Amino acid sequence: MKLVTFRRSGEALHEARAGLLLPFGVIDLSAAAPLVFEDWSGDERIDLLRLLEGDERGLSLDSAAEIANAVIEQIGGPLDVVRDELAPDEADLAGSLSIGGQELLLPRSEVRLLAPLPRPRSLRDFFAFEQHVATTRGQQGRSVPEAWYRYPVFFFLNHQAIYGPDEAIPMPQTEQLDYELEVACVIGREGRNIAPDEALDYIAGFMIMNDWSARDIQREEMRVGLGPAKGKDFATSLGPWLVTLDELEEFAEADGRWRLEMVARVNGRELSRGNLGDMYHSWAAMIAYASRDATLYPGDVLGSGTVGGGCILELTPEAVGGWLAPDDVVELEVTGLGTLRNRIVYG
Template sequence: MRIARWETPVAEPSDGFIIDDRVVPFPDGLTVADVLAQGLDAAHGIYDRVKDAAGTPLSDVRLLAPVQPASIRDFVAFEEHVEGVSASVDGKSEVVPEWYKAPTFYFTNPHTVLGPGEPVSPPVTQRLDFELEIAVVVGAAAGVGEANLTAAEAASTLFGYTIMNDWSARDLQSREMKVRLGPAKGKDFGLSLGPWIVTADELEPYLDADGFLAVRAEAWVGDRLVGEDLVSNMGWPLPELIAYASRNSRVVPGDVLGSGTVGNGGCLGELWGRGSELPALQTGDVVRLVVEGIGELVGAVGPQVAAPELPPARERSRARRR
């Protein structure tokens, strides 16, 4: 099943299924959030209720981000990406020993999510980049919302997959991470999701013997292929990312977890770290991310937006009394 959100010039946004070349709304006014809260088995029952409906041609609607995330965790699960981008951002190519111990992630901004074809409005930056990722969407299942899920329990909460583009201003990212926090302002201006959610059962044929999702992923800037990889090259299978996220914490339906950027050119930053002279993204550039079994997510670069200036930190006396 493919699940999406869309709008038309004459109607309010709708949530539902993409069936062949048409969009069919969920019955009873249900939303994507409602369906995720019911889980994958219930979604199949909902699909059966509307699968023969006429719907609307897909070509007549504009797709929106397929989910309004409850939260977004973005992992860094591809060793090859870490090797390259560390040289670009930090000036030294390395994979620290700590990377191998656990699938590290950061939280990013659920309020600046963009949909398919929606242009990003970056800050003023000299090193604008994209990141090609696959994202998992959490749905209801036994144990969801509880802490410390096992990998098997986490796998049952994996409702579906979508494509994720974590737009990045590498110069801002490099500066702020020297303070040992972040990334923050280098990332939180835009993150694209889409074009739809493909339910987990659809991609089961691509799972290898170790549970890794062996789908091919490609990154294109304009008509140039700049990166290609198999998602199965990540250090941990996707359910283990969910399990780790739940350690002494909770994941809930509607949470989105990014795999991290694929290797071998999943972003320009990795290529820069390996000596590439490919230019940073510029206004008008079009990035197309293609993932086997899911589809493609296209996004254009809009004009840079200058933010109001803020002064640097003030020198203070460190007095302990007024």
């Protein structure tokens, strides 16, 4: 499944709710829930965090799939779609599909996608790619610390500063704005001191993550000996949707990694290319370490860290034409996970 958080034109932000993305539209899970839950109240709203947490009635990611199947069964015959002349393989519903007065299936053109989790419970970012660590430390004349190979270290990011697909990123007070090409997993079950051989069962799905960084500020802060603070406090982009593991089976490796090609473009020009499967620390190791003497909850987000070559800092601004600036458009594309696009605007 591809799970999204969306709102329709004219709706307030607090009306955002969870949906399931189809090739030709978005299923409104709140509107379609009565197809599965007989006692469902018409004004109840399902958001993604509620799906992850579940409830006593059986609401869960599994029930989201049941709701989607029920909608598809109701469709019955062919749908009236509109094709894009510039992209003839893409189609959108010509109008909403209503059953019993409820609009269950909406055209993609009528919804605004937000970050899948606009307010995660928490946001950790790891440092899992050896190439990224070796290159950035090598630029400072330092080697990779021995401890890095033993511990999948992480820091906390601001989980209240989340931006979604196509959302404008206000330019922070920096001269050296950078993107970071990453993938994030979302925790789907509560757990503490999780064993590595059980850790993958705690993943609800994956999405693209851009850990925006103010490198000049970060550089000064980290000389103090703590992790980055204001250098990363202003924005993290997530999206465009959360993809469950069943959709990524063809890319799964026996060692618990996924071979997903990762690409970053600035103003249409490719700057970075790497692969998620090149992580030194596995997702299982990261989840086990994050849960050591601490409880992970549904809706917690864990970032992979930057793939090798996945930021301007590594590539050097001299080689790519400088740091990011207002009006630049940054696109992160990952196999199976879509494209996360943001424009930088004057703050």
